[in-house]
Amino acid sequence: MEANIVIGITIIISGYNCNKEILTKVKITIMLEHETLVQELAKKHGKRRDSLIPILQGIIEEHNYLTDADMVQVAKELDISAADVYGTASFYTFLDTKVRGEFVIRVCKTISCSMKGKIEVLHAIEDMLKIKVGETTSDKRFSLLETNCIGWCHKAPAILINDTPYTELTPQKVTEILQGYLKKQSK
Secondary structure, three states: OOOOOOOOOEEEEOOEEEEHHHHHHHHHHHHHHHHHHHHHHHHHHOOOHHHHHHHHHHHHHHHOOOOHHHHHHHHHHHOOOHHHHHHHHHHOOOOOOOOOOOEEEEEEOOHHHHHOOHHHHHHHHHHHHOOOOOOEOOOOOEEEEEEOOOOOHHHOOOEEEOOEEEOOOOHHHHHHHHHHHHHOOOO
16 A cells, blocks of 8 residues: 655645645545455456456446556456556447446437437437537536447447436436436435
8 A cells, every 4th residue: 555645735635624644545445445445346256257347347346447456446446457457448339437427327329219319319418418429527526428239239329327217318418417416416
């Protein structure tokens, strides 16, 4: 674990004055929580190479994205190279390696959805949330992404919000759906 000591620096976290020693303890605690999660997931799914994706999915389910430290810890736990873990995480679009909002909106970008009005639905989302594809709202509640087929071509256009699919969308319908999410309490 790393412990950087800088004398004379005060850091403000959520309105509270914290010195560097307290901040280091918080960082170490978070690292230990992530390490424990990886160990628990390895016990559940096994320590074989084919356990990699379920373990990465478990981390995302708990923390919403994969940190570099998470991926290094997974590599150690499974006794595989960090490059294998990074390669897997960067290949699959549902394995986020960046901080995302509480609600991740994935808009299907296949030809089926495009032909059925995906562009209008996407514009309605962008207009309502005031973000573009690849961005997260300033309050960290919503992230907007495009992704490959989500398996709902027969009911296009479709989106996923976290793990929930919404199909046969129109700009009006997606606006109503998002209004429901806007009313939800944050975690």
